[in-house]
Structures are given as structure tokens and as C-alpha cells.
Amino acid sequence: ETGVTQTPRHLVMGMTNKKSLKCEQHLGHNAMYWYKQSAKKPLELMFVYNFKEQTENNSVPSRFSPECPNSSHLFLHLHTLQPEDSALYLCASSHQRSGDEQYFGPGTRLTVT
Amino acid sequence: AQSVTQLDSQVPVFEEAPVELRCNYSSSVSVYLFWYVQYPNQGLQLLLKYLSGSTLVKGINGFEAEFNKSQTSFHLRKPSVHISDTAEYFCAVTRSNDYKLSFGAGTTVTVRA
Numbered sequence: 001e002t003g004v005t006q007t008p009r010h011l012v013m014g015m016t017n018k019k020s021l022k023c024e025q026h027l028g029h030n031a032m033y034w035y036k037q038s039a040k041k042p043l044e045l046m047f048v049y050n051f052k053e054q055t056e057n058n059s060v061p062s063r064f065s066p067e068c069p070n071s072s073h074l075f076l077h078l079h080t081l082q083p084e085d086s087a088l089y090l091c092a093s094s095h096q097r098s099g100d101e102q103y104f105g106p107g108t109r110l111t112v113t
Numbered sequence: 114a115q116s117v118t119q120l121d122s123q124v125p126v127f128e129e130a131p132v133e134l135r136c137n138y139s140s141s142v143s144v145y146l147f148w149y150v151q152y153p154n155q156g157l158q159l160l161l162k163y164l165s166g167s168t169l170v171k172g173i174n175g176f177e178a179e180f181n182k183s184q185t186s187f188h189l190r191k192p193s194v195h196i197s198d199t200a201e202y203f204c205a206v207t208r209s210n211d212y213k214l215s216f217g218a219g220t221t222v223t224v225r226a
Contacts, residue, residue, distance in 0.1 A: 004156070031212065040122060043203070043216040056213070090156055098212050099145050099164045104156030 003027040006105035023074040023091030031096040032074040037088040081112045115140035119217035134189040134220045136204030146187040147205040199224045
């Protein structure tokens with residue numbers, strides 16, 4: 001148990017659908033992250049939130065829209081996705097201190113049809 | 114910006130044999146280094162990290178890694194692997210004044226009886 005949960009674990013959606021991924025952490029961390037994991041590629045950092053404020057957006061297409069209502073919850077709203085967006089989406093959290101490890105959730109396996 | 118290269122994408126190994134996973138990084142400033150493991154259908158879990166001090170770092174599950182500044186490497190080793198070590202292993206780096214990680218593409222270790 002890592003203290004970071006993600007729902008749903010699996011999601012299949014059409015290109016015209018709207019869905020949301022949810023992440024929750026109970027570790028008292030102040031930074032939360034969304035990563036995209038595609039096969040045989042490095043993890044791609046998508047968004048970083050620190051104390052509910054977005055501090056990084058790595059040129060992510062606008063069809064991905066993050067939301068962080070508080071330090072414990074993070075959402076990723078999805079709309080009009082493309083098949084190449086199919087991947088494992090990982091949420092992580094950490095203290096915002098250099099050298100501290102990030103704690104990862106189990107991920108949401110997203111398939112866009 | 115820093116980057117990470119994991120030199121082997123797949124490493125097959127027999128049970129009870131030793132294994133070494135290679136990781137090289139590039140950075141113009143001092144860094145912190147991490148190894149994470151991802152078991153099937155799970156998120157990433159920290160194996161070990163190097164911040165400062167002794168260049169030989171011991172982690173969980175019998176893994177260790179050695180930081181070599183002159184060769185900009187942080188190779189991971191285990192003297193005797195088990196079937197349960199079958200997983201994907203990720204090397205990651207961050208600047209010592211930052212908290213965001215850059216990951217390598219991963220090395221898949223398959224342990225056979």
C-alpha cells in the first residue's frame with residue numbers, strides 16, 4: 001500500500017467521450033504529479049501541482065485538463081482524446097523537497113478507441 | 114536539463130544469478146539519483162536513492178547501486194535474483210536543488226527458473 005490511490009484502474013473511452021481520472025493521497029504531501037507511461041518510453045511528466053497551484057505544464061495538449069481542489073486530490077479531465085493517448089496514467093505525490101522520493105499510485109490504464 | 118539513459122531495455126537472467134542494470138545520466142549540475150521498480154499492474158516503488166555521502170547505496174530487497182561521478186553512472190546490482198524480481202526498473206535523476214524527476218526508459222528484468 002503506497003498511500004496513493006487512483007480510480008478507475010482501467011478505462012476504455014471513445015474519442016468523443018469525456019471522462020475523468022482521480023487520484024488521492026493520504027501521506028500529507030504538498031506536491032502532486034500526473035505522468036504518462038507509454039511502452040518503452042521514459043515516463044513523461046505532464047503536470048505538477050504544489051499546494052493546489054499548478055507549477056508545471058509540460059506542453060500537454062488541452063484535451064487533458066488537470067484539477068487540484070486540495071492537496072490530497074488530483075483529477076485529470078479527458079475530452080476528445082486520440083488513440084495515441086492510450087497509455088498508463090500515473091499519479092504521484094511527494095513533499096516539495098529536493099531529494100525526497102515520489103510515491104506512485106497504481107495507475108489508470110486508458111484505452112482510446 | 115538533466116537526462117537519463119538506461120543502456121539495456123531487456124535483461125533476461127536465471128534465478129540465483131547476479132544482475133546489473135546500467136544507468137548513465139547527463140547533467141551540468143550536481144544531482145540526486147534514484148532507482149524505482151514497477152511490478153506488473155502496479156505503480157513505481159522506490160528501491161534506493163543517492164543524495165550524498167557513500168557512493169555505494171543499499172536498498173530494499175537486496176539491491177544496491179554505486180554512484181560514479183566521473184563516469185556519470187548509477188548502476189543497480191543484485192548478487193542473486195529471485196523469480197519475484199521480475200519487473201521493470203527505472204533510473205531517475207533530479208538536480209540537487211529541484212524535486213522533479215527525469216526518468217529513463219526502463220529496463221525489463223525477466224527472471225527464469
